[in-house]
Amino acid sequence: MTAKPLHSGVKALLEFGPLVGFLVAYLIFRNETFRVLGTDYTGFVAVTAAFIPVFLAGIGALWLLTGKVAKIQIATAVMVVLFGGLGVWMNDPSLFKMKPTAVYLLLAFILGLGLVRGQSWLEYIMDDMVPMTAKGWNILTKRVTLLFLASAALNELVWRTQSEKFWVLFETLAMPVLIAIFFMTQIALFVDHASMKPEKPKKRRRKKA
Structure with missing residues (x-):
């Protein structure tokens, strides 16, 4: 599939926006504790859980707009889902780190x-x-x-x-x-x-x- 041209500003937003959003959200909620279904989650784990779908949405938007996704982004997405998902499921921040x-x-x-x-x-x-x-x-x-x-x-x-x-x-x-x-x-x-x-x-x- 031929890659479609995309404005550099939009491309940068989709590639780095989720990462910047993760950093900002972490700095805001890092000292908070969230209770979900009887389990307490630290701000880091909660922000990680929110970051995973946002990161995947950014890659999906890049693919829809350009028709192409860098292979290194695909590899990173797999690792984010694997380690981030396990970290949230096991309530263990070290897995995401x-x-x-x-x-x-x-x-x-x-x-x-x-x-x-x-x-x-x-x-x-x-x-x-x-x-x-x-x-x-x-x-x-x-x-x-x-x-x-x-x-x-x-x-x-x-x-x-x-x-x-x-x-x-x-x-x-x-x-x-x-x-x-x-x-x-x-x-x-x-x-x-x-x-x-x-x-x-x-x-x-x-x-x-």
């Missing part, structure tokens, strides 16, 4: 498996957003694999040693910035290994006799 670790490790495993097979699967995951040579993709894949492994270890360190509020702020604000900085440091790689699609040769007009 482990979700980023699972996502990072899964992506690192997928990329690492591709490298072992002599292939770069990062291009497939990133939907050809960056035109590069095969060598460039191979280098970037190795670096991104290490990034995901380091991110998984960092998430485990933060949620196990810091407060809940610190972890929420770290995951929603700090991690996106750190990942953005990482890709900014790869600009030289993108330039050195840029791959331009060859232009089709122009047909020469035959001169009239």
